[in-house]
Amino acid sequence: MHVVYPGSFDPLHNGHFDVIQRASRHFAKVTVAVLENPSKRGLWLFTPLERVEIIRRAVASARLANVEVDTFNGLLAEYMKQIGSRVIVKGLRAVSDYENELQMAHLNRQYGNHPETFFIMAATRWSFVSSTMVKEIARYGGDVSKLVPPATVEALREKLSSVEK
Known part of the structure; x- marks a missing residue:
């Protein structure tokens, strides 16, 4: 079964990565779908392509062969129709997440x-x-190294040092 794990992933953290790893053990193919939303461009630290690269590096280092990374914009259901998936995977942290995700x-x-x-x-x-x-x-x-994969630590260092210059 091909599933889609959508999100902004700005940046990828260990909670996201845990969901990716766990989903990859239960489903034949997992597409991590990075949301592109031009209206929120100024709110994001990383561009969609930078987020894709961070996730790809983390997935490669964990050797998750059945995980791919893509971007999408617009309605998630339309994107899923385009790629032929009928299952969404979402991570939940608290009751507040559940209420939003259920809707x-x-x-x-x-x-x-x-x-x-x-x-x-x-x-x-x-x-x-x-x-x-x-x-x-x-x-x-x-220090966020205990909260994020090494690929995110590196990307944060690069991004934040270039912002300071």
Whole structure:
């Protein structure tokens, strides 16, 4: 079964990567779909292509042969129809995530090929991690190496050092 794990992944953190690894053990093919949303361009630290590269490097280092990375814009259900997938994978950290994701799951079923959503509960050790927090810590020079894969650490160092110059 081919599943899609959509998100902004700005940047990829260990909670995201845990979901990718776990999904890759249960599904034949996982497409990590990085959202391109031009209206939020100024809010993101990394471009969609930079996020794709970070995820590809993390996936390669973990040797997850059944995981691919792509970008999409517009409706997720339409993207899934284009690539022939009918299953969405989403990670959940807290009740607040569930409420939002449940609403999106119901909306997605109304479009395209009526995709189903599978929820993967965040591993307890990553349930507090968010991309927003990772960016905030990194911007103030904090060590995020325990929160993100090495590919993200490198990308953050490069990006933040170029921003400071």
